Amino acid sequence: ILTSVVRANDPLPSWNTGPTKTALINFVKRATTKGNPEYVSPPQRIATFDNDGTLWSEKPVYFQLQFAIDRIKALAAKHPEWKTEQPFKTILEEEQKALTSLSAKDMMILLMTTHAGTTTKEFKKTVRAWLKTARHPRFNRPYTELVFQPMLELLAYLRANGFKTYIVSGGGIEFLRVFAEDVYGIPPEQVIGSSIKTKFEIRKGKPVIVRLSEIDFIDDKAGKPVAINKFIGRRPIAAFGNSDGDLQMLQWTTAGDGIRFGLLVHHTDSKREWAYDRQSHVGRLDVALKEAKQRGWTVVDMKRDWKAIYPFQK
Amino acid sequence: ILTSVVRANDPLPSWNTGPTKTALINFVKRATTKGNPEYVSPPQRIATFDNDGTLWSEKPVYFQLQFAIDRIKALAAKHPEWKTEQPFKTILEEEQKALTSLSAKDMMILLMTTHAGTTTKEFKKTVRAWLKTARHPRFNRPYTELVFQPMLELLAYLRANGFKTYIVSGGGIEFLRVFAEDVYGIPPEQVIGSSIKTKFEIRKGKPVIVRLSEIDFIDDKAGKPVAINKFIGRRPIAAFGNSDGDLQMLQWTTAGDGIRFGLLVHHTDSKREWAYDRQSHVGRLDVALKEAKQRGWTVVDMKRDWKAIYPFQK
Ligand SMILES: [Ca+2]
Ligand SMILES: [Ca+2]
Numbered sequence: 001i002l003t004s005v006v007r008a009n010d011p012l013p014s015w016n017t018g019p020t021k022t023a024l025i026n027f028v029k030r031a032t033t034k035g036n037p038e039y040v041s042p043p044q045r046i047a048t049f050d051n052d053g054t055l056w057s058e059k060p061v062y063f064q065l066q067f068a069i070d071r072i073k074a075l076a077a078k079h080p081e082w083k084t085e086q087p088f089k090t091i092l093e094e095e096q097k098a099l100t101s102l103s104a105k106d107m108m109i110l111l112m113t114t115h116a117g118t119t120t121k122e123f124k125k126t127v128r129a130w131l132k133t134a135r136h137p138r139f140n141r142p143y144t145e146l147v148f149q150p151m152l153e154l155l156a157y158l159r160a161n162g163f164k165t166y167i168v169s170g171g172g173i174e175f176l177r178v179f180a181e182d183v184y185g186i187p188p189e190q191v192i193g194s195s196i197k198t199k200f201e202i203r204k205g206k207p208v209i210v211r212l213s214e215i216d217f218i219d220d221k222a223g224k225p226v227a228i229n230k231f232i233g234r235r236p237i238a239a240f241g242n243s244d245g246d247l248q249m250l251q252w253t254t255a256g257d258g259i260r261f262g263l264l265v266h267h268t269d270s271k272r273e274w275a276y277d278r279q280s281h282v283g284r285l286d287v288a289l290k291e292a293k294q295r296g297w298t299v300v301d302m303k304r305d306w307k308a309i310y311p312f313q314k
Numbered sequence: 315i316l317t318s319v320v321r322a323n324d325p326l327p328s329w330n331t332g333p334t335k336t337a338l339i340n341f342v343k344r345a346t347t348k349g350n351p352e353y354v355s356p357p358q359r360i361a362t363f364d365n366d367g368t369l370w371s372e373k374p375v376y377f378q379l380q381f382a383i384d385r386i387k388a389l390a391a392k393h394p395e396w397k398t399e400q401p402f403k404t405i406l407e408e409e410q411k412a413l414t415s416l417s418a419k420d421m422m423i424l425l426m427t428t429h430a431g432t433t434t435k436e437f438k439k440t441v442r443a444w445l446k447t448a449r450h451p452r453f454n455r456p457y458t459e460l461v462f463q464p465m466l467e468l469l470a471y472l473r474a475n476g477f478k479t480y481i482v483s484g485g486g487i488e489f490l491r492v493f494a495e496d497v498y499g500i501p502p503e504q505v506i507g508s509s510i511k512t513k514f515e516i517r518k519g520k521p522v523i524v525r526l527s528e529i530d531f532i533d534d535k536a537g538k539p540v541a542i543n544k545f546i547g548r549r550p551i552a553a554f555g556n557s558d559g560d561l562q563m564l565q566w567t568t569a570g571d572g573i574r575f576g577l578l579v580h581h582t583d584s585k586r587e588w589a590y591d592r593q594s595h596v597g598r599l600d601v602a603l604k605e606a607k608q609r610g611w612t613v614v615d616m617k618r619d620w621k622a623i624y625p626f627q628k
Contacts, residue, residue: 043495164503173544173547174547181357188548189478189503189545189546189548198544199540200537200562207562207565209539209566216544223514225514226514229434229523230487230509231503232503233501233502234501234503252523255521
């Protein structure tokens, strides 16, 4: 009975006992204990999370890129020219290896082709349908089941302690918003991401917002603090990422006054998930890992620190 | 005693009894009564407010423009070239009449000159200092006292009923955020406005966000629903404005499914505030006023509907 009581009181049951779990709990206790000189008032308790590789997996390819690839295949019959045009030719010929090393430019072409030209309402519907039917090639489960159980617990733990949790992702803002509320408990107004431009217009007497083939903002690297400043207007006191794309967000967050917390998820578990860092094409973690040591950011060793990876393994 | 109990229970004491007050209270009751088919769940209770002319006055010139003018005067000693250059010459010669009819382009030059080139931190400090010392020419009070008491009550009433209140203003997002929390109870992350581009950089080992001389987004007219979609990601169920700049926000808001509410503040009180609509250079209300009739939006007749205008008149 005592054990089960202790377990019931553990806000982070999927985190193994050790320095990482201790650092998280200490931070929250120090920031929320009244009378403690490090106490932070609730409106200032802002925590920002990267998504790909931090809240869910990002291998073998970014899940949103897989969505774009599946859209290309679905739309191919209407576009015979894609049989000879790159990057469409590669996609349609299913050269899986080529997919994992698409250039940033090719990725952008795929995203623009498949993400623009519809109204926001139609786009949401398409994403929702894909999330229901698509299956991850390794785990044969919906992509939204490939979220990290320890991070779900951390989000809930922070919110229970008065934190407002945000996503600040290089992924598409409107893609993320389709599932962030159900899967992470994060409402659309707390999801920040990359965006394409949109346009308001009246169609058949009804107002719509149309998605245009033009980049609005890339929410990555130095773009992350810029977006945080624009959308939130306050500096977070805690930031969570997994790659060099999160370096500036962690710099910006932890350089503020008072108590601060920076954390990087290091993918070290080749058996249960994937192991990668400096050499990886997707989710490269190099400069930020070095800086973590200098600045005292917490680094999650996924293999050591996480009791379970996905909710279905609990 | 009965009267005072009734008054204490009145959530909108500065609103005179009549159709406008009734429409507001009926909307909130219908949207929040469980079991009512029009019931709206709390996360969907989003209400957006224009600022200039809706939450505070905007005469004789937009208050933010007055801030820019005062900055030009403060910086003039360092810019002898302004004595002959327009629009600076006009500003420095205090041609008050010319100020009320500055072109959009001249306003933009003034805003860019005075709002860019500093870090976000320095800019906030400058705005805060100005708000403390500047006085409105007619009322000889700080500009933040020129907010509308009935609208403060409405904001509080909506929040007490589970609404999330947002500002969606053509004014500068970082200007508004300096006072919105104290004055309106609206935190920075619920303030949306026009913006200039910013850049993240490391200065002397410390990360800063620098304000650039380049427009990022104009949050006016068709830009308002675009910004609402980007920042909030949900369609509001209620929107409040005062000019043609709010037309598209009201169209977008009220075209959604279920119960909706659109409201325009009509400035009809030349004695206590100002009276203007179709002919006004600032805050023109023409097309939206016509459309209000067709679409059943509520129109506040300031003179008739408001018992007090400003908090200091209570
Ligand atoms: Ca990532
Ligand atoms: Ca206005």
